[in-house]
Amino acid sequence: MAEPGGVVGERRWLWPALSGPGVIWLVLLFLTPFYAILAVAMGRLDPLFNTPIPEWNPIYWNPEVFGEVLSDLFGGHLTDTILRTLAYVIVASVLALLIGYPVAYYISRRAGRWKIPLLMLLVAPFWINYIMRMLAWVNLLDTDGYVNQGLMLFGLTDEPVVWGSGRHDTVILGLVYGYVPYLILPLFAALDRIDSSVIEAARDLGASPFRAFRRVTLPLSKQGILAGLVIIMLPMFGDYYTPNLLSGRASTYMIGNQIELLVRTGVGKSKGAALTLILMTFVALLMLYYLINVMRAQREARA
Amino acid sequence: MSTVAEAPTAHPAERPLVGWLRGWASNPWGKPRFLTVFTWLYVIWSLVPVVIAVLFSFNAGRSRSAWQGFSLRWYVGDPDLAILNDPSMRSALTQSVKLAVLTMLIATPLGIGLAIGLARWRGRASRPANFLMLLPLVTPELIIGVALLLVFVHLIPFVNLGTGAQLLGHVTFTLSFVVIVARGRLFAIGKEYEEAAMDLGASPMQALWHVLLPLLRPAIVVGALVAVAISLDDFVISQFLVGDASTNTIPVRVYSASRLGPTPATNAIATVLLFGTLLTATAAGLILRRARRREHREGSAVEDLARLEI
Numbered sequence: 122m123a124e125p126g127g128v129v130g131e132r133r134w135l136w137p138a139l140s141g142p143g144v145i146w147l148v149l150l151f152l153t154p155f156y157a158i159l160a161v162a163m164g165r166l167d168p169l170f171n172t173p174i175p176e177w178n179p180i181y182w183n184p185e186v187f188g189e190v191l192s193d194l195f196g197g198h199l200t201d202t203i204l205r206t207l208a209y210v211i212v213a214s215v216l217a218l219l220i221g222y223p224v225a226y227y228i229s230r231r232a233g234r235w236k237i238p239l240l241m242l243l244v245a246p247f248w249i250n251y252i253m254r255m256l257a258w259v260n261l262l263d264t265d266g267y268v269n270q271g272l273m274l275f276g277l278t279d280e281p282v283v284w285g286s287g288r289h290d291t292v293i294l295g296l297v298y299g300y301v302p303y304l305i306l307p308l309f310a311a312l313d314r315i316d317s318s319v320i321e322a323a324r325d326l327g328a329s330p331f332r333a334f335r336r337v338t339l340p341l342s343k344q345g346i347l348a349g350l351v352i353i354m355l356p357m358f359g360d361y362y363t364p365n366l367l368s369g370r371a372s373t374y375m376i377g378n379q380i381e382l383l384v385r386t387g388v389g390k391s392k393g394a395a396l397t398l399i400l401m402t403f404v405a406l407l408m409l410y411y412l413i414n415v416m417r418a419q420r421e422a423r424a
Numbered sequence: 425m426s427t428v429a430e431a432p433t434a435h436p437a438e439r440p441l442v443g444w445l446r447g448w449a450s451n452p453w454g455k456p457r458f459l460t461v462f463t464w465l466y467v468i469w470s471l472v473p474v475v476i477a478v479l480f481s482f483n484a485g486r487s488r489s490a491w492q493g494f495s496l497r498w499y500v501g502d503p504d505l506a507i508l509n510d511p512s513m514r515s516a517l518t519q520s521v522k523l524a525v526l527t528m529l530i531a532t533p534l535g536i537g538l539a540i541g542l543a544r545w546r547g548r549a550s551r552p553a554n555f556l557m558l559l560p561l562v563t564p565e566l567i568i569g570v571a572l573l574l575v576f577v578h579l580i581p582f583v584n585l586g587t588g589a590q591l592l593g594h595v596t597f598t599l600s601f602v603v604i605v606a607r608g609r610l611f612a613i614g615k616e617y618e619e620a621a622m623d624l625g626a627s628p629m630q631a632l633w634h635v636l637l638p639l640l641r642p643a644i645v646v647g648a649l650v651a652v653a654i655s656l657d658d659f660v661i662s663q664f665l666v667g668d669a670s671t672n673t674i675p676v677r678v679y680s681a682s683r684l685g686p687t688p689a690t691n692a693i694a695t696v697l698l699f700g701t702l703l704t705a706t707a708a709g710l711i712l713r714r715a716r717r718r719e720h721r722e723g724s725a726v727e728d729l730a731r732l733e734i
Binding site: 135136137138139140141142143144146147148150151152153154155157158160161175220223224226227228231232239242243245246247248249250251252253254255256257258259260261263265266267270298301302352355356358359360361362365366369377380381384390393394397400401404407408411412415416 | 459460462463466467469470471473474476477480487488489490533534535537538540541542544545549550553554555556557558559560562563564565566567568570571572573574575578579592593595596599603628629632653656657659660674675678679682683686690691694697698701702704705
């Protein structure tokens with residue numbers, strides 16, 4: 122390694138060699154598995170046991186199951202689930218934004234010396250297990266739980282409300298509660314980055330505070346709003362545990378519940394795989410949007 | 425104190441809500457009373473349910489909604505149902521810890537290597553590699569879970585569902601978080617130190633080993649702690665790749681108990697998990713803060729953490 126040629130050579134292979142093991146790991150255990158989904162979805166069923174036989178060779182792929190699932194989705198028995206999933210995700214995301222924006226705004230720009238303590242409280246839910254946060258609501262929403270006790274104390278209801286089975290509002294509340302923290306942080310980051318002199322300039326030039334907010338702060342935080350919404354919508358589309366824990370009825374199933382049920386059975390596995398692929402194609406647009414933004418931000422940070 | 429001291433005195437009921445909203449909209453730069461109250465209400469709403477769940481793990485009775493006195497019954501006392509005496513709870517605890525430690529041991533070196541490589545490498549393949557690293561962070565976990573399940577059942581059946589499959593799954597999606605943590609630090613350090621070392625005659629390998637890695641040490645420790653916390657916290661992958669009941673992790677155990685009829689013992693084991701992840705995360709935060717202090721940088725570690733893009 123003493124001669125310069127050796128050093129130059131080392132320079133060339135060192136960085137790829139360091140990345141190598143991680144990249145290989147991700148190729149084998151992150152990318153290949155997607156091929157397995159495809160192989161199972163496009164495979165055949167064992168005529169005797171009715172279990173799926175994956176087909177690894179694309180030449181023999183059989184799109185029959187795919188067609189079945191597509192017709193279930195459009196006008197079949199999965200249409201309701203799809204529409205319900207969309208409705209839940211959209212309503213929960215909008216509510217999360219309405220709650221999250223004022224909080225992120227206040228903490229990033231108006232909290233003064235309370236900024237750091239509040240930020241710590243804001244980050245705390247990240248480190249509390251999602252399932253435990255849902256368990257907390259399972260307890261509170263019990264027929265004799267604190268929510269019903271409170272409602273009855275204030276005379277808002279005469280008899281306890283059964284929150285726990287098949288109520289859309291309960292599931293949406295659960296989704297909002299579960300995912301709001303993940304929306305607030307990108308919002309906080311975006312609002313925190315805004316240079317206050319820009320807003321002061323708008324004020325100095327005669328804009329009312331409301332107009333300055335609408336014309337300066339809001340547009341400048343648009344990227345954060347979109348990034349935050351995407352980052353909570355992605356896991357919501359794959360959620361099955363929230364409806365299961367807070368309701369557990371088929372009337373509140375989301376697409377994730379259908380996938381989980383199908384994949385766990387022998388017969389339905391190839392249908393489950395096909396449904397997973399369809400979901401993936403759908404969320405890929407959201408994922409790409411987010412990743413392109415992130416990679417652009419990275420390049421800007423390096424430059 | 426000023427902003428917060430005002431909040432309780434400005435009683436929301438004194439003015440109609442519409443007036444409040446209009447007042448705020450016309451002057452959000454004034455004393456932001458509405459925002460102060462709203463933010464603190466949010467914080468209370470986001471944390472109090474969990475605090476109540478923790479309190480009820482210490483309930484003397486079976487109820488999860490009526491306080492019957494303090495006891496450690498659900499932790500140690502009860503002969504069958506306490507988490508110390510219930511075999512399914514104990515095995516969930518050991519399974520979670522085992523997976524977290526093994527995941528950390530594999531994901532940290534892989535992640536640090538990947539982070540250094542991606543930060544310095546300018547080859548044709550570096551951008552696709554970077555993209556591949558980011559993908560697991562945005563893919564819904566359900567999709568990763570289904571994919572891995574099908575792989576372990578159909579493609580590599582010699583990895584049995586259970587600990588082996590769960591470990592491979594945990595490393596796969598923890599890896600990118602380690603990279604993200606280390607990458608922030610790598611950008612902050614810059615290339616100058618290594619280049620100085622190489623100008624003085626060190627080979628790239630020596631510069632890496634004697635200069636860059638020591639500078640990266642806080643990030644390596646934080647990356648390892650984040651790997652532990654994320655593995656402990658995972659539910660979907662662990663559940664999809666569960667083998668027999670002995671490979672249930674704590675979140676999987678809490679999930680099935682919550683569905684089938686939870687007892688305060690469910691709250692108790694969830695509380696143990698909560699303190700596990702909170703301690704890990706706090707340790708990570710403190711190490712970040714110390715590293716900052718030593719370098720006399722402005723700002724705070726929490727702010728850094730909050731600004732971390734995915």
